[in-house]
Amino acid sequence: MTKGAFLSELHKKLSPFLTEEDIQKTLEFYSEAIDDRKEEGMSPEEAVDAVGTPSEIANRLLDETPVTKIVKKKIGKKKNKAVWILLLLGSPLWIALLLAFFACIAAVYVVGAALLLSLFAVTFALLLAFPAGVVFAVVVAVSGEWPAAFVLFGLGLCAAGLGLFMFLLCHPAIKAAFRAAAFIPKYIKSLLVGKENEQ
Amino acid sequence: MDIQLKRGLLDICVLSSINKEPSYGYQIIKSVSPYVEISESTLYPILRRLEETDCLTVTTDEYNGRLRKYYHITDMGKKRIAQFKNEWSEIVKIYDFIVKEEGSND
Numbered sequence: 001m002t003k004g005a006f007l008s009e010l011h012k013k014l015s016p017f018l019t020e021e022d023i024q025k026t027l028e029f030y031s032e033a034i035d036d037r038k039e040e041g042m043s044p045e046e047a048v049d050a051v052g053t054p055s056e057i058a059n060r061l062l063d064e065t066p067v068t069k070i071v072k073k074k075i076g077k078k079k080n081k082a083v084w085i086l087l088l089l090g091s092p093l094w095i096a097l098l099l100a101f102f103a104c105i106a107a108v109y110v111v112g113a114a115l116l117l118s119l120f121a122v123t124f125a126l127l128l129a130f131p132a133g134v135v136f137a138v139v140v141a142v143s144g145e146w147p148a149a150f151v152l153f154g155l156g157l158c159a160a161g162l163g164l165f166m167f168l169l170c171h172p173a174i175k176a177a178f179r180a181a182a183f184i185p186k187y188i189k190s191l192l193v194g195k196e197n198e199q
Numbered sequence: 200m201d202i203q204l205k206r207g208l209l210d211i212c213v214l215s216s217i218n219k220e221p222s223y224g225y226q227i228i229k230s231v232s233p234y235v236e237i238s239e240s241t242l243y244p245i246l247r248r249l250e251e252t253d254c255l256t257v258t259t260d261e262y263n264g265r266l267r268k269y270y271h272i273t274d275m276g277k278k279r280i281a282q283f284k285n286e287w288s289e290i291v292k293i294y295d296f297i298v299k300e301e302g303s304n305d
Contacts, residue, residue: 028268032225039263064248
């Protein structure tokens, strides 16, 4: 790749996400790096190869760029007055929609937490069933009803067994919940940035 | 090297390479490369981050008829290097712990 092609490719990859000022600074940095390497004796192609591919560079840079900067750039693209007025007029609508969107996301988190808590509650209740079963079995046995006592004891054992099984499920459930919780903000950012993956 | 570990160390390496005197992009890479793998695509975001956190400033000077950016360390940058040196003894303690725990599994 020639230096010119490299710089214009890099410009293309960055222009949806960064301001022109930021992009110029980036291009200057890489142009300088290529020139320095050429001065040391590298051929133009070697120099361009050495600084990285435009995709690599753009991805690393965008990873470090906060979401707010990217959003600002995407909004600032149309500095048309008419658009701004429309935005203002429409604000009751899109503000309400935005709030609804975030409310839905919050609801997802709340439901997730509720499901997790329910899992714990059921596990705990089932595990408690065993000592409860023992106590009741003893009480019933003392009053002479041996068959009933055995049934109660057996039920207690079953419940405890189920409870232990649910307990084993708790740990993977927590891990999955945390991973899902972390995934949502990342997904939103990737919707904005929409990076291509070169593998 | 582990990416997370590398990230914190690279910032300090870059600051150290401009500690004694200002330097420019390719020269920073040449001075850090013998110790840690680094290329322009890694270096540029680091320089931007350090500038945003006031650890360095940038000037553009003429060299051989073209313009070159030079990076100068600030007091804040020097403080970060000192902070890293102070944290080193803690890092050594953690390393000793890891080695010790590994040894007891043999």
